[in-house]
Amino acid sequence: MTQLTFARAINAGLRKSLENDSKVVLLGEDIGTLGGVFRVTDGLQKDFGKHRVVDTPLAESAIVGTAVGLAYRGYRPVVEIQFDGFIYPAFDQIVSQVAKLHYRTRGAVRMPITIRVPFGGGIGSPEHHSESPEAYFTHTSGLRVVTVANPQDAYTVIQQAIACDDPVLYFEPKRRYHDKGEVDESVDPRSALPMDKARVLTDGRDVTLVAYGPLVKTALDAASAAADEGISIEVIDLRSLAPVDYEPVVASVRKTGRLVVTHEAAQSGGLGAEVAASITERCFYHLEAAPVRVTGFDIPYPYSKLEMHHLPGLDRILDGVDRALGRPNSLSGLEG
Amino acid sequence: MSTDETGPGGAQTPDIAGNPGGTGPDLLQLIAPSGERISHPEFDFWVRDITDDQLCSLFEDMTVIRRIDVEATALQRQGELALWPPLLGQEAAQIGSGRALRADDFVFSSYRENGVAYCRGVDLTDLLRVWRGNASGGWDPYGINMATPQIIIGAQTLHATGYAMGIQNDGADAVAVTYFGDGATSEGDVNEAMVFAASFQAPVVFFCTNNHWAISEPVRLQSHIQLADRACGFGIPNLRVDGNDVLAVMAATRLALDRARRGGGPTFIEAVSYRMGPHTTADDPTRYRDANELEDWAAKDPISRLAGLLDRKGILTAELQQQVKDKADAVASEMRRGCTTMPEPRPMDIFKHVYSTPNSWLERQQDHYARYLATFGDPDGAVSKEGAR
Numbered sequence: 001m002t003q004l005t006f007a008r009a010i011n012a013g014l015r016k017s018l019e020n021d022s023k024v025v026l027l028g029e030d031i032g033t034l035g036g037v038f039r040v041t042d043g044l045q046k047d048f049g050k051h052r053v054v055d056t057p058l059a060e061s062a063i064v065g066t067a068v069g070l071a072y073r074g075y076r077p078v079v080e081i082q083f084d085g086f087i088y089p090a091f092d093q094i095v096s097q098v099a100k101l102h103y104r105t106r107g108a109v110r111m112p113i114t115i116r117v118p119f120g121g122g123i124g125s126p127e128h129h130s131e132s133p134e135a136y137f138t139h140t141s142g143l144r145v146v147t148v149a150n151p152q153d154a155y156t157v158i159q160q161a162i163a164c165d166d167p168v169l170y171f172e173p174k175r176r177y178h179d180k181g182e183v184d185e186s187v188d189p190r191s192a193l194p195m196d197k198a199r200v201l202t203d204g205r206d207v208t209l210v211a212y213g214p215l216v217k218t219a220l221d222a223a224s225a226a227a228d229e230g231i232s233i234e235v236i237d238l239r240s241l242a243p244v245d246y247e248p249v250v251a252s253v254r255k256t257g258r259l260v261v262t263h264e265a266a267q268s269g270g271l272g273a274e275v276a277a278s279i280t281e282r283c284f285y286h287l288e289a290a291p292v293r294v295t296g297f298d299i300p301y302p303y304s305k306l307e308m309h310h311l312p313g314l315d316r317i318l319d320g321v322d323r324a325l326g327r328p329n330s331l332s333g334l335e336g
Numbered sequence: 337m338s339t340d341e342t343g344p345g346g347a348q349t350p351d352i353a354g355n356p357g358g359t360g361p362d363l364l365q366l367i368a369p370s371g372e373r374i375s376h377p378e379f380d381f382w383v384r385d386i387t388d389d390q391l392c393s394l395f396e397d398m399t400v401i402r403r404i405d406v407e408a409t410a411l412q413r414q415g416e417l418a419l420w421p422p423l424l425g426q427e428a429a430q431i432g433s434g435r436a437l438r439a440d441d442f443v444f445s446s447y448r449e450n451g452v453a454y455c456r457g458v459d460l461t462d463l464l465r466v467w468r469g470n471a472s473g474g475w476d477p478y479g480i481n482m483a484t485p486q487i488i489i490g491a492q493t494l495h496a497t498g499y500a501m502g503i504q505n506d507g508a509d510a511v512a513v514t515y516f517g518d519g520a521t522s523e524g525d526v527n528e529a530m531v532f533a534a535s536f537q538a539p540v541v542f543f544c545t546n547n548h549w550a551i552s553e554p555v556r557l558q559s560h561i562q563l564a565d566r567a568c569g570f571g572i573p574n575l576r577v578d579g580n581d582v583l584a585v586m587a588a589t590r591l592a593l594d595r596a597r598r599g600g601g602p603t604f605i606e607a608v609s610y611r612m613g614p615h616t617t618a619d620d621p622t623r624y625r626d627a628n629e630l631e632d633w634a635a636k637d638p639i640s641r642l643a644g645l646l647d648r649k650g651i652l653t654a655e656l657q658q659q660v661k662d663k664a665d666a667v668a669s670e671m672r673r674g675c676t677t678m679p680e681p682r683p684m685d686i687f688k689h690v691y692s693t694p695n696s697w698l699e700r701q702q703d704h705y706a707r708y709l710a711t712f713g714d715p716d717g718a719v720s721k722e723g724a725r
Binding site for chain 1: 442477504696
């Protein structure tokens with residue numbers, strides 16, 4: 001066991017994948033000499049060479065589009081999108097090519113492409129640097145979408161994503177890049193919890209609180225604070241956003257009867273809506289209250305001095321928990 | 337954007353940049369429209385091995401793909417195909433380049449390169465699957481080293497460039513070849529592909545068929561310079577060839593392939609041709625183009641031109657013409673039979689190949705739909721057309 005930051009844990013996972021499979025190649029802007037703007041690829045070009053860790057021109061569609069060609073040739077490309085808000089120029093290549101080529105060729109061509117996306121807010125950045133675009137991709141069949149919420153997962157899941165024969169969007173919670181955690185580098189990703197499985201982090205009886213990525217830590221803090229008031233919250237780290245592993249969520253809601261889902265992304269059409277609807281379908285007679293969403297607002301990501309209002313924090317999550325429990329809350333007395 | 341060619345005060349704007357759709361003297365030509373062989377000090381080298389027999393073979397290929405195209409158009413009119421993108425007039429561009437390729441080269445094309453697919457050895461039934469609506473892709477790309485046709489304009493140029501980067505990494509001497517039209521040169525992806533190809537000196541050939549029309553948009557709306565000249569800005573050498581001259585196209589393609597194999601990087605070829613028919617069977621070119629233009633280009637027909645050369649050489653015999661016609665008839669007949677006897681896809685096939693590994697969301701939906709179909713009493717999920725409505 002070693003203490004590693006998220007960024008170093010991902011770096012270690014990428015290193016393992018590069019070592020284990022000569023077909024793994026990394027592509028992206030500034031990922032070579034600089035080691036990426038967040039230093040996630042630090043030292044990899046030096047150790048694996050410029051043909052394995054490729055500094056590319058600044059063109060997102062081309063980074064993903066050339067990865068498609070490399071995959072055709074039998075490679076397993078790992079591309080870095082420098083910031084969440086820069087993924088849109090590559091949108092067509094991701095949703096019309098990467099996602100669909102296996103289907104289009106009736107299984108003849110595989111697209112084992114991993115698209116790494118630092119995402120989410122809370123770091124005081126300007127526009128386009130703090131977005132949560134995951135719902136655009138969870139809506140697209142053919143893609144797998146995962147996030148990580150602790151350095152151990154960051155280390156193993158990146159290796160699972162690269163080894164997966166399907167394309168994977170790997171969303172990295174950038175405000176947690178410098179958070180440290182225990183990482184066992186001897187863990188074999190093939191025997192670790194698969195990346196498409198959710199994980200129950202706390203045992204609770206009153207409310208099921210579903211979170212992913214950067215908000216898992218906030219959710220755990222909220223559960224801890226609620227425990228002081230005698231409220232027992234079961235926190236579930238979703239990990240996979242497409243597909244969502246509903247079984248543990250269903251089991252938990254059948255026990256607690258109450259569901260709160262939280263994410264930084266805007267509410268409308270977000271993953272919280274999907275989780276709430278699916279759980280309502282599956283657990284209607286077990287629910288004691290309507291599912292509650294605590295999310296970012298339906299606004300463009302705000303300027304940094306106000307971002308703390310947009311991002312669900314501990315108190316806003318607890319307010320949502322109060323709503324699910326029918327306790328006094330900010331919307332008490334509001335009908336409809 | 338304005339396409340007005342008059343300058344301030346109504347004066348005619350000097351033709352500084354040339355005519356992007358023109359057929360000026362810079363156009364590489366080895367066969368004149370009359371069929372006369374034109375000698376070229378540099379490019380004769382690239383077709384010096386082409387014997388009379390091989391010229392006859394090129395004539396056969398072009399005739400056969402024209403027949404395939406006509407037959408498929410007829411199949412569409414008869415309701416057997418949902419849509420078809422005709423290549424009428426572009427036979428020389430497709431056969432001249434397609435026959436220059438090696439088996440281990442890899443093609444990333446648009447939806448119109450059916451002649452190139454023919455050169456790669458495509459099964460003719462596979463050629464029609466997409467257009468009949470039976471599949472999203474007709475063939476196994478690795479079976480003929482050609483990706484399934486791309487519908488998003490220009491997206492495939494990036495795939496070719498990436499594939500070429502892979503060839504480079506592998507230390508192989510194959511080449512990736514990407515086909516696209518004049519309209520695609522306006523797309524960001526094509527421009528990004530040229531940036532990457534030049535940056536990495538990737539072994540990729542950009543084969544642009546300038547057929548003058550992007551559906552109803554003329555090439556002059558796309559570019560104020562000749563399309564080949566666009567490559568200069570990326571540091572990519574270009575060639576501009578008469579796309580209705582099969583020998584010129586072959587010579588240019590061979591040169592570009594050789595350059596790529598020897599580590600010389602990408603080449604951009606503009607094959608100046610003309611789409612004689614509609615963009616697809618769904619549109620009506622009489623709404624947007626002048627009949628005189630069509631007539632002018634009919635006089636430059638690529639098959640007539642090669643026939644002219646064969647005639648001058650005294651090898652366009654009645655026997656050859658009959659033999660070629662018989663081959664075209666046989667191929668068209670086989671294709672028609674393959675089309676009309678193609679098995680219908682089954683409802684549950686829609687769930688196949690979305691992922692290569694199981695996906696719990698999809699498995700649930702698949703299971704639920706199978707249960708639904710089973711309520712009709714057919715365990716295989718075959719519902720009647722009425723039932724599917």
